[in-house]
Amino acid sequence: MADKTSEIKQSFMAELEAVNEISQLEAIKVKYLGKNGLITELMKDMKSLTPEEKKSFGQAVNVLKNEVSEIIAEKTEELKHKAILEEINKMQDFDISTPANTERGSYHPITLVQRQCEAIFKSMGFTVEEYSEVVTDYECFEALNIPKHHPARDMQDTYYLENGQLLKSHTSATQNAIYKKYKDNLVNNGVPIKAIFPGRCFRNEATDACHENTFFQMEGVMVDKNISISNLIFFMKTMLSEVFKKDIKVRLRPGFFPFVEPGFELDISCLICGGEGCPSCKHSGWLELCPCGMIHPEVLKAGEIDPEEYTGFAFGLGLTRLAMMKYGVKDIRDLNSGNLKSLSQFTDDE
Ligand code: DAH
Numbered sequence: 001m002a003d004k005t006s007e008i009k010q011s012f013m014a015e016l017e018a019v020n021e022i023s024q025l026e027a028i029k030v031k032y033l034g035k036n037g038l039i040t041e042l043m044k045d046m047k048s049l050t051p052e053e054k055k056s057f058g059q060a061v062n063v064l065k066n067e068v069s070e071i072i073a074e075k076t077e078e079l080k081h082k083a084i085l086e087e088i089n090k091m092q093d094f095d096i097s098t099p100a101n102t103e104r105g106s107y108h109p110i111t112l113v114q115r116q117c118e119a120i121f122k123s124m125g126f127t128v129e130e131y132s133e134v135v136t137d138y139e140c141f142e143a144l145n146i147p148k149h150h151p152a153r154d155m156q157d158t159y160y161l162e163n164g165q166l167l168k169s170h171t172s173a174t175q176n177a178i179y180k181k182y183k184d185n186l187v188n189n190g191v192p193i194k195a196i197f198p199g200r201c202f203r204n205e206a207t208d209a210c211h212e213n214t215f216f217q218m219e220g221v222m223v224d225k226n227i228s229i230s231n232l233i234f235f236m237k238t239m240l241s242e243v244f245k246k247d248i249k250v251r252l253r254p255g256f257f258p259f260v261e262p263g264f265e266l267d268i269s270c271l272i273c274g275g276e277g278c279p280s281c282k283h284s285g286w287l288e289l290c291p292c293g294m295i296h297p298e299v300l301k302a303g304e305i306d307p308e309e310y311t312g313f314a315f316g317l318g319l320t321r322l323a324m325m326k327y328g329v330k331d332i333r334d335l336n337s338g339n340l341k342s343l344s345q346f347t348d349d350e
């Protein structure tokens with residue numbers, strides 16, 4: 001019987017020699033110390049022994065078991081240490097004393113077009129407003145003439161928060177706050193409301209080359225006495241020719257939005273395919289860029305402005321789409337990808 005313990009020890013030591021990975025060591029541990037392991041099995045052989053033999057053999061098996069456990073524990077430590085050293089060796093190509101990359105970072109293409117648009121509208125006397133991304137149901141829908149259960153809500157698959165607030169599904173959600181902020185100045189001092197408010201919007205979209213669940217819009221409003229559709233068209237055309245630095249083919253179609261009356265879709269000829277049709281423009285040759293219209297009287301009322309006295313226009317420019325057109329980005333998903341290779345190639349050409 002004593003032979004058996006030393007036999008097992010020998011075979012264990014021989015197998016251990018060949019081990020150089022933790023996984024191999026695990027396998028050996030199971031083979032010798034596992035439930036049906038060689039050493040565990042030895043115990044089962046004791047049944048046939050006399051009480052005297054049992055005592056000495058039991059002791060020998062225990063000694064073997066302890067020895068093997070200890071050796072395995074030591075070897076585990078050794079292998080872990082070795083793995084760390086290997087990692088360090090791999091890192092030797094990395095020279096910590098290399099000077100930092102001193103090249104300047106770059107702006108995201110959406111930031112670039114946003115800043116350009118802001119500059120253009122500021123030069124035309126618009127203020128640039130900031131507003132939060134979490135808004136109330138009232139701001140996002142009710143104040144915009146979209147009551148609860150109105151089918152127009154279906155156009156925007158909205159992310160609601162548990163507290164009843166929601167992630168802004170369009171920048172129009174800021175309109176109400178802007179009217180209230182500037183109405184006194186309009187009424188008491190005759191200063192027209194001219195404001196733009198860029199912002200990130202969220203919708204539960206099935207994503208494809210032209211749809212994303214997170215995108216940017218830039219809303220603009222102008223309210224004063226006698227504002228008409230010609231004012232709207234003038235500002236839109238001026239803005240687009242400034243952004244693209246050339247005359248852009250546009251078309252105006254009727255469009256329904258509960259917060260404007262009449263409402264329009266302003267499309268631009270697709271700059272990626274030149275109007276031929278491609279996946280970015282859903283093969284139509286046109287891209288919806290800027291829905292707009294004359295502000296609905298109910299919306300002005302909700303903003304505490306008298307629609308009998310004042311009129312205005314509003315537009316919701318798709319900033320993300322504008323960036324895609326301007327920089328020839330074919331897939332909207334690239335813009336949120338964080339892929340520096342594709343995102344860092346754009347420069348401000350102002
Ligand atoms: N908020 C609308 C949307 O995201 C876009 C829009 C349409 C904004 C017409 C406007 C407008 O200001 O007049 O679907």
